[in-house]
Amino acid sequence: MQVLHFGAGNIGRGFIGKLLADAGIKVTFADVNQAIVDELNARHQYPVNVVGECATTEVVIGVDAINSQSDDVIDKIAKVDLVTTAVGPQILPRIASAVAKGLIARFESNNTLPLNIIACENMVRGTSQFKEHIFAVLPAQYHDWVNQYVGFVDSAVDRIVPPATSKTGDILEVTVETFSEWIVDETQFKGSVPIISGMEPTDNLMAFVERKLFTLNTGHAITAYLGHYYGLTTIRDAILDERIRLIARGAMEESGQVLINRYNFDEVKHIAYIEKILTRFENPYLHDDTARVGRQPLRKLSPSDRLVKPLLGTFEYQLCSNNLQIGIAAALNYRNHDDEQAIELADIIAKQGIDKAFSQISTIEINNPVIAKVAKIYDLMQKKDF
Ligand SMILES: NC(=O)c1ccc[n+]([C@@H]2O[C@H](COP(=O)([O-])OP(=O)(O)OC[C@H]3O[C@@H](n4cnc5c(N)ncnc54)[C@H](O)[C@@H]3O)[C@@H](O)[C@H]2O)c1
């Protein structure tokens, strides 16, 4: 089996690329970072530090790389069995055109072997959204053929992989936590579902996607934004702060009640899932900056993402949302001159005022009482009086 994986970053090298290479699949990374591409082609291997109580270094072997802006991508897509991505949601539209050209090349070479595409991003049904971007630039005459031979498989991906500085200056070295989970929608594959150790097929993907995004990522984001508010720069320091921990846990529980109502999850197991997540945030072997976890606050505040979607769920089931409201106010209060979306967020609030800005970003009606409640907490935070 051969795979083309877009994004040789933290999750690309530290999780998906590693898992596939470990399974004996020939992995080619596609990235815009030429230094990483050159180094992968010079060495064909890289080290992954798996850190936890027992730390190990595992070497991923047999990999190579191409620049994702070169035509090599088109040739590869014409031939491989699997395309995966871990580039970030905002990059998917930018690589759609290269993938569409690759699919045309596949059609022209009459390659009717099944191809499956899996976006491994923190999004609800990210591959389905990627398909929409691809079909928007793929001429209509190819749509039926692609629908017949190409599977667009949604997935949920979980492993905390912050950028880590190598002691030896190795740009390929990556440090990951022990935990990992990659769940794929078995109903969307073309051909038989490949058996790959560490890739778990399910026929109930939405439950897993929402469980992960609206528990771990909800708590993670709130820990990051409150950490920033209290002047703490790492997730570990933030989650060890009792004020933050109570709110992050409370928000995960509020979001959890929505999930329990929606998916009939076992309450005891879900509480255990939250406890495990809190210990993962505390991992003393990882250095994870609040700026990484809080990156792109407008994406994180959008209606289908980890903060507002759980809040909307509490309306649906008439549940309490006090902690989610505090987390959202902290996100609105996030300021970082190195983050384009944080700058844009501050600009929207400055121009429109907090009530209108939150209503616009979240798409929640301005008259909904939650707008005023979040705005009140935001104002207190602005005055450093929360
Ligand atoms: N790091 C984590 O803990 C983690 C865990 C689960 C899911 N994710 C998700 O995985 C995705 C990637 O996150 P990450 O932390 O690995 O980010 P990252 O910034 O470390 O990696 C992204 C990689 O994509 C590359 N890239 C950018 N534009 C590209 C293009 N046009 N073509 C090809 N490559 C391109 C970058 O050069 C970089 O190497 C995100 O959607 C994130 O939400 C991350």
Ligand SMILES: O=P(O)(O)OC[C@@H](O)[C@@H](O)[C@H](O)[C@H](O)CO
């Ligand atoms: O990657 P983002 O920006 O969507 O979210 C930041 C972190 O919460 C995220 O990368 C987690 O580390 C990851 O989702 C753990 O599986």
